[in-house]
Every structure is written in C-alpha cells, then in structure tokens.
Amino acid sequence: MKKILALILALVMILALAACGNTAPAPAPAAAPTEQQSEETAPADTAEEPAKPVKIGYITSDPSSGFWKEVLESFQNACSEEGVELVYQIASDSAGMRSAYDSLLAQEVDIIVDGYSIEEIANAYAEEAVDTGMPFMAVAFNCPVEGAYSYGTSNDGMGVSFGEFAAESVKKEWDGKIDLIVTANAYTAVPAMASRTDKAVETLLETPGFEYLKDVEWVKIDTGLDTSTIGANTANTILSHPDAEHIVYIVCTDAFCPTIVNALADSGASDKVLMLSSDCTSTYIDYAKAAAASDEWSPWYGSLDLQTATYGNKLLAKALAILNGENPEAYTEHSGVMVTKYNINDFYG
Secondary structure, eight states, X not given: OXXXXXXXXHHHHHHHHHHHHHSOOOOOOOOOOOHHHHHHHSOOOOOOOOOOOOEEEEEESOOSSXXXXXXXXXXXHXXXXXXXEXXXXXXXXXXXXXXXXXXXXXXXXXXXXXXXXXXXXXXXXXXXXXXXXXXXXXXXXXXXXXXXXXXXXXXXXXXXXXXXXXXXXXXXXXXXXXXXXXXXXXXXXXXXXXXXXXHHHHHHHHSTTOXXXXXXXXXXXXXXXXXXXXXXXXXXXXXXXXXXXXXXXXXXXXXXXXXXXXXXXXXXXXXXXXXXXXXXOHHHHHHHHHHHTOOSOOSEEEEEEOOXXXXXXXXHHHHHHHHTTOOOOSEEEOOOEEEETTTHHHHHO
C-alpha cells in the first residue's frame, strides 16, 4: 500500500512540474524609451498639403500699345511680385473672345479677369462664368451681371470727370461762357463708349451757373474707328458756326486729337476751342510740354490720365479678395487725373 501511495505522489509531482514548465513568465515592465528611441519611433506629424498657387486668367484687347498694353504690364508686374501666376489671351472680336475664354478654362485658372473692351460681348461671358461658378471680373466698365465683379474707370465716370473739369476750366479761362458744344465719339461702332462724352455734357448742364447751356447747340461727330474723317467734320462744324467764340470740344480718346488740332489751325479757330480727351498718351504729353513752354493758347487743353501703372496692384488685390471669399464691392471705380500744361511737369517732369 505504501508503495502505491508513493507512486501516486510521484506522478502528481511530475504533472505539477510539467504544468509549471508550460506557463509563460510574466512580462517584465517595459523600460522607458531613450530620447534617441523616441525620435526614431515616434509617429511622424501629418504634413499639410501645400497651398495650390493662384492662377489668374486675363483676357485683353490689343496690348501692343496704349491703355491695354500698360494695364497688362502693370498686372504682370503685380502678379510677379506676389508670386501669383498670370496667363493671358488676346481677343480682337467675338470669335477671339470665345477662343480666349475656353483656353483659360482649359488652363484651369482660378478666376477670369476680362479686359476685352466690348461690353455687349463681355457681359455674355460674365453670365456664363457666373452660371458655371467661375469667378469673373471685368475691367474698364461696370459689368451689370449679378455675381460678377468689375474694376476700372467707367465711361460714365470719365464723362463726369470731363464735365466737372470743363466747368472748372471754362470759369477760369472764359468767365463761364460757352457758345457751342462739340463731342466726338465712336457712337455707332462702340455704343457703350457714348457716355464718355455725352455724360460730360449732362454734367455741365447740371453744374450751377451753366443752366443756360440747355439753349446752346450741341454737335455730335461720329468718328467711327479711324481718324480719316474727323478733321473734315471738325472743320465743317467750326466753319458752320462762325459766331461761336467759346467752343468746348470733348473727344473720346487722344487718338483723334492731333488731326483735330490741325483742322482747328487750318480753320483759324485754335484760340476758340477748349478740348478735352482721355488716355494721356505720349503724343499728348509731348504736346502739353510744348504748350507749357509757350504763352500761346493751346486748344488741346487736357487729357484724362487713368494712371494705368497703378491698375495692376489694385486688380490683383480685388481678384485675391474674391478668391478668398471676402465678397468685395461689385464695382470699384478707378479715378484718373486731368493732365494739362499747367501740371504736366508734376506728373511727367
């Protein structure tokens, strides 16, 4: 019996030892990681995607000279300084506008800035852009399309500037006397530009002291888009009003004025005309500098300088505000300054 009990105890001890051998030892507490281990094994911070560079698409009318050349250069300089990509297309007619617009869409621009000058066509593209969610800003006119933006000097705004300055100058030079009003504009070719000159006359009529102008004749000359007829039309107008000694002549742009100046000289009426125009081209600057050096009356009295060198920064600032969702004012008027022989050296000395 004792032998049997001993064998049973021996078996129990063997089984216990086997069970102990199969049990995993408790894990030792993990040692704190060293600084080097922490740096090597710590999960990397999730890097943010870099911001996509802004790309502005610009449509321009012929930029080879004059206003549109200066605006394009100013816009390019502003974008370059701020690290903004600017791509542009040139449009000269309705077919060119379609091609330019589609090209900018294909280049995946963030906003289209339209410097194409024919409002009737540009407005249709403003509507298309708004419908498709493409931010759109027109240049040089007040775009009436809801949801689109505009920046520039409107034709109405230019007309007001002409009218106010004409009133001021006539009071200074002619004691407020006007015998005839003449305006020259591309009335048929570019109807949207009509208010550039006609608003000037309206502004004059509304100026205190000039109410009598409602009884003064106003002659409108349709220039078309070239200078071939403006000289003859001017001469005919002057010669058909021999009693007019104080003539206010407002012209839509500088381009027509040298021919008008020659026609006035040939008609013997240079000292009877006070002429205002716009764009302050190099031709006018040279004329005004020569006039400043002379005591003689100069019929080309002033040209509205839109100071295009400042357009770029202001266009860019508004475009970025639109893209940032800041909801800037729909239309921003750009004010120019009237340059004459009296202040020419302050601006172009």
